Amino acid sequence: MSPSSRYQVDAAQSRIDPSVTTVLTQTVARLLLVPIFMVALAILVKGYADVGDGFSAGVVAALGVLLQDVAFGYRAIGRLTIVRLAPYGALAGALIALGVTFVPVLTGEPLLRHRPGAGEPVAHLGALELITPVLFDIGVFLVVFGFAVGVIGMIARMHPRPIGPSRGTGATGGDEG
């Protein structure tokens, strides 16, 4: 890549170039990550009693990761463990949802027969109801989160050169995962 084209790529990114984000942005973003995950978990767990479900929770959690992306740059979040594992999370979620869907068939019941059935007692763990629909919802959460974060990660790894505050340390080595 010639120096001039490299300059142009840089210029294209300058609009949201994380190098222009301030320390304040980066600190807030880092501080917010765990609370955002907490909110996502709450939405997931309380889904059966209140607003929210696996899909919303997955998107909220993914937005938390996306915030890091905005603050620290694509390169930096491409190295996060959670981003690397996200596609496997999506796979696991799909397997969980498939399991909930198809395991009842093995005993001759219709697809997606949930347990416990209507009128049967339900075990609680705080707000969390221990029922198979919640397990299914967790599968949905993992698929959505894995998809969003996995795609962000893949695009992050597409960027031609390291940018953001990790510029000094991340410049060595190849740019693939």
Next chain:
Amino acid sequence: MLAVPFSLLLFVSNGTLATSGNTMDGGWQFNPAASLLALAVLSGPLTWLVGRWRPGLAWVAGALLAGGGLTTTIVAIATGDSGVDVAWAPSWGLRLAFDLDGLARLYALLATGIGLLVVIYARRYVPLHLHHQGRDEREAGPFFAAFLLFMGAMLGLVMARDLIALFVFWDVTALASYLLISYDRQDANARASALMALLVTGISALGLLVAALLIEDRYGTFDLGAVIAAAEAGDHSLGLTTGILIVSAALAKSAQLPFHFWLPRAMAAPTPVSAYLHSAAMVAAGVFLIGRFYPLLATEPRLLDGLAVVGAGSMAISGVLATTRADIKQVLAYSTISQYGYVVLMLGLGGQGHYGAVAAVFYVVAHALAKTALFLTAGAVTEATGERRLDRMGGLWRSMPALAAGSGAAAAGLAALPLTVGFFKDELFFAAALERGPAAVAVAVGGATLTIVYIGRFWGGIFLGPRRATADPVPLALVGPVVVLGAAILLTGVVPGPVARLAEAAAAVSLREAMTVSPAYHLDTRPENLMALASFVLGGTLLATRRFWSPAAMGLARIGQRFGPARAYGRGLDGFERFSGAMRRVEVRDLRGRVATILLPAGVLVIIALIATPTRDAFSFGTIQRGDAGLVMILIATCGAGIASTLPRDHLSMALTVSGVGYCLAVTYALFGAPDVALVAVLVETMFALLFLGMLSLLPRRVLAEEAAEPENHHHGRRDAALAVIAGVIALVVSWSALSRPTFRESVAVDYIELAPDAHARDVVTVILTDFRGLDTMGEITVIGIAMLGIAGLLRRGRLR
């Protein structure tokens, strides 16, 4: 599919299989139907596996499986009816119900017995065939696998009592026949012929599926036995549409007019395939289907009359064409169409007199024996001389006496000469015609005469007359099966009882009452004998005077080539190909074309739906109350954002204004009391805005700047504006029509809210997503997963591929 044999083995070993046969002292008992069903499912795969392991042994596996099937069928003939009935998909009313009744036994006997002989023949023929074409001998394995797949499908088909299972096996025979006809895959003609056979029999097979669904709709079950019982109780008649669909599928399979054209083309297949599929199995499947549905078809007399007309037409036209063909396999192909025309005619005649159905089944057996022998003869003769045309052969009886004798018996059988089983097939045919009056008698004598002419020409052209070609010796395996079949024809010609008993048992299934025929030689002047004599005399005369009338027959053949249905098929296929090519060119031209190919048809469908929907109570204006102020304001903001999104020239502002529309809509949901939907809308909008920005940052700024600076094309601008206005107006009308309609209290939403506590939930949206409509969610997350796989495929190792 694999679950079937396993569950079968399970049920057999447990002894819980529902059986209806002679019972022994409790416990385990041999169930021929279950064994044949296992063969039906396993034959093809087993032969394939053996062929993969040792290609030279594939024919052994095939012969053992066919022999096992033959033995089982013979045992079943000795012991009587048996069946298999296990639950398949109970919630859809589907059972794996199979009956080995008289009709099934007869066709199973044909499929396995002739299958065994042809496998033995093919054992030597196929390696020779491959050798001539310079192909590897290991390719024999797939041949036998497809062959046994076909045999298995036939076994399943003839036993199936459940209409869906029947359809599945029916389609498997079509697929297997495709594999077999296109076995010479380097030959474009063979591939086109195989495709033709697959399309003609496969598309008509869809009619059979539709008929099955119509029957289920009318009688409430897929079980053919129950359907027939209900029809006999006089509850319902079949309905003409259903009947036509069934009969069309059967006629296409049996190569009757106007679907007959695939059969002569299918002669591109290796000779053993022609001998099996096009004499004993595939074409017989069509007639079998009519026999299977006969009690239902008989409730619509017009159908039977139609069958008689189609059969007579096929018999006459193909019979004349068979006298004009030079290629020996083509003669046999047209002869097959003509002979099955007889059978269809007899089934049609059977509506009033009851001889027809018995005569038809008897005819199928006699024809299968004779025609297989003749096809095998054609293969052996071509192998010996290297010729396929009648005018380049002759006088071969000196060098191949055994083959001449065996095929002579077969030809005599087809021509219905005395002392062969064929004599009785025509006797029964004449008896059936006599029940229906002079016209049928004339047609019958005409058909018998034509048979004598073309078969006489075939056999005489090969074995008699001056010698035109030299014959190399052929392996015994190519002659033996012909001699065996010839002997069988002569033997059953002297002792026709066993064949008659088989035919009676089969016809009893079709007619739903016991039927007896007693074929025998009568040396008197009864009408049947006189008709036979007339056909012999006429046939002999025509054979002797062939050169006077053959130009007329050739003329008919030319007319058929010019205006026949094969031409319509070719044009249809070309038309489809041109249409799909044109569509593809539009689609891949540019982004606009790609979007248009999806949006335009969708828009047209929406407009049709709009026109078809009643407009009563639609298109009304509601009232705006004081409390709606917030809603109105946010809607105005939405409109503003929508208009604003058309103004900016640079991509970033476009992305942001489009997101603005989304956020405004999210607020609208929140105001309507749908917090779940609003939450999801906000989150998704944020996600997409960020992804948009991410993608934009990947593009070189120069490209974006050039795009934005490009002057607007005024011509395109006006066109785009017009399209946008049209699309917008239609969208407005559709939403107005849908939203202004009064909602009904009995909406399913009420049930959802009532049922939510039963599902242990207080939030009805979540319980809809995970429980009530969980399967939809499953489908959606599957789409997400597939999209992720697609993106991962595009961005391999972090780079665009």
